[in-house]
Amino acid sequence: MPLINKESVKKRMGTRLAANGFAKFLFILATCFSLLVLGVLIYRILSEGLPYLSLDFITNFASRMPERAGIWAALLGTIWVMAVTAPVSFILGVGTAIYLEEYAKKNAFTKFVQINISNLAGVPSIVFGLLGLTIFVRLLGLGSSVLAGGLTMSLLILPVIVVASQEAIRTVPREIREASFGMGATKWQTIRRIVFPAALPGILTGTILALSRAVGETAPLLVLGALAYVAFVPENIFSQFTVLPIQLYNWTSRPQEDFHMLAASGIIILLIILLIMNSIAVLIRNKFHKRF
């Protein structure tokens, strides 16, 4: 007598195939759900936001009257904060990455720094706000200024830039470092002239993506005490400020429907900015993809 009953195997085959088909349908459905949500979200924002979108909306200050309100102060505030965040986070992030990849010995300290950075990336952004509030706003007496906001944001995105830069540096093949050392180049010469330029596209991609995250962040700057209603443009890094997401939060939390439509218009601008930043990052990534 055969151990396997061919008949029952055949009989069960139908059910099994049906289960496979049904499961596949469910999996596709789940995947499409995300796409559907994205579609609805974009449709809603465009349909609500487009009517208020105009050049005036961009160049006007915030106002209590929806038809005169604009995002000028918030837009410039965002640019000011990023002008602080970008160089600070780039220098600290790339410096840390170079240290960890090129100079650090494999010891407890290095391991500690590495674990530290990966855990820092998981800290909620609002906790960085509390850090900024205590250290920059109060302890260093910077107040709720562009500088305090920019530094807080730098610390927030620092782990992302460090990890991206480390990965970029690691893709530089050992062979070309050896070639450089073989010509009598010192370690720093090799890093500066060979490793860093070769890793730069990867580093830039990571940095731009991290900055685009900072552009969309609201919570830490709210905690810092960035103003929600601002009718002036920052004059220097010690000025008070607002940023785009905070302005959007302000409009969203008002009960009047008109302000919600303003918020939608502002969201369009914010998403366009993010889209541009992400496109640049993707362009750099694709242009220099797989050179080694």
Added chain:
Amino acid sequence: MDITINKQIVPKNEKEQDFTPVFKINNLNLWYGQDHALKDIKFDIPEKQVTAIIGPSGCGKSTFIKTLNRMVEMVPIVRMSGEIVYRDKNIFNAKYGVEELRTQVGMVFQKPNPFPKSIYENVAYGPRIHGIKNKKVLDEVVEKSLRGAAIWDEVKDRLNENAYGLSGGQQQRLCIARCLAIEPDVILMDEPTSALDPISTLKVEELVQELKKDYSIVIVTHNMQQAARISDRTAFFLNGEVVEYTDTSTLFSNPSDKRTEDYITGRFG
């Protein structure tokens, strides 16, 4: 068994010392962790000749050539004893900077490893890191080095293109040109043709013949025919030891050690 007798009559490494050595290696030992990779290496490398290092894989020939410019120290667990004297200076002497040594002793690697820069910048890299900034001088050095590496005619119209666009054989000759640009005294070549097709290999071999007029060359190769074709002297490495070191024709036609004979006749390795 007459080979053993032969060995007693003519002790190896002692009959000829009729050249000026660039490297004198004395009792060199090297360990990777617990692994004793080079054992009591002792021989001299002549000036303006081609010295080939042959032996089966894992015999220490690559490790050996990398000790000559101290590239081997990039492996963290390496330990060494003994001395290597380059032009009357012990290269392990603390006062002798490793950068200075590598400026004199250039290296061409197993796999072509141009920098992700233009052809011009690849060749100009060496002079630049050693502080030569004058554009006219650089132009001259680049042309001369590319000519020296017999690749000038192929790349002269596209000096500003990325070196990664070149074929493997061209890349390797570019790497040789890059090495020539700082005008080293010695050129170390670590299996420079192992990643190349036969035609590119031939070109590199011809180049080596030309270069020995001006440079002392040490070449590691797993290809015995290559060693026979291009080298003046050959060292046969086995299990981290030098079994035999003599002029190439003698080694291949009349080896004094049984193990050498086994290897060159293809009985192992």
Added chain:
Amino acid sequence: MSRDKTNQKSIRSMIQENKSSRSQSAVMEKVVPKIFLICAIISIFTTIGIVFTLLTETFTFFNRISIVEFFTNTRWFPFTSDENADFGIIALIMGTLTVTAIAMVVAIPIGLAAAIYLSEYASAKTRKIIKPILEVLAGIPTIVYGFFALTFVTPLLDKIIPGGISIFNALSPGIVVGIMIIPMIASLSEDAMNAVPNSMREGALALGATRFEVAMKVVLPAALSGVIASFVLGISRAIGETMIVTIAGGSRPTADINVTESIQTMTAYIVQVSQGDTGYGTTIYYSIYAVGMTLFVFTLIMNLLAQFISRKFREEY
């Protein structure tokens, strides 16, 4: 191959001449690593700074409100005269956990299903289209999701649910936080499943197993540690999420959860206080640090747990 001997001498000698400037570069070789070390130390100081600020201010808070009351009182009612104020974080924790639970109910099945589809069923071409879209979803700022929750999901739920729903409630932000986390779970789980070698799949397929059986009985068990780690990271993300719950969740802390009613999460409370005119040095001011500390500990535990799971149970293929 005629070599100009005089010129050759000059290059070599030029390099020799430049040796003098090498002492200067030797200084660089010593200084540069120190500079980079300082960069690395600053990134450590960030963590130390976070822990230090949270600890000191929390300590001040516990001098005024007992730690026992903080963790046992179920009422959070700080905006009143001092003697009547209640600081029982359980109310805020319940709010946070409710939103997190709803989010995971949405994100885990959908995220995992999408991951299985992408890794086991989808063609390379489909994957190439869907993955960037998921990346776009992951890159949308939380303020935008908050707006979406308040102005679209809440009114929609109000129509669907019999008896309606409050403008501020736990359900809507919970669902939207879930939607926000889907891409994260999908992509991390897919990475884990992609790491399962194809030979394992082929082995099962060659026995006549269906794709579904391969996914559930071969790939998923093999990738389980990575998949679960992605869930844990998702939970951590949901706990720390701020803007969606602030905008759509309301500000009524309660331990008595009704998902159609307003709640308040830990994060939303911190925003509420920093938006108000609370003076420096008041009990309320210090309370945001105590809440922040609790939040930090919660997410830290989750992150460490995720790392532990993916490291401890890593499959060796």
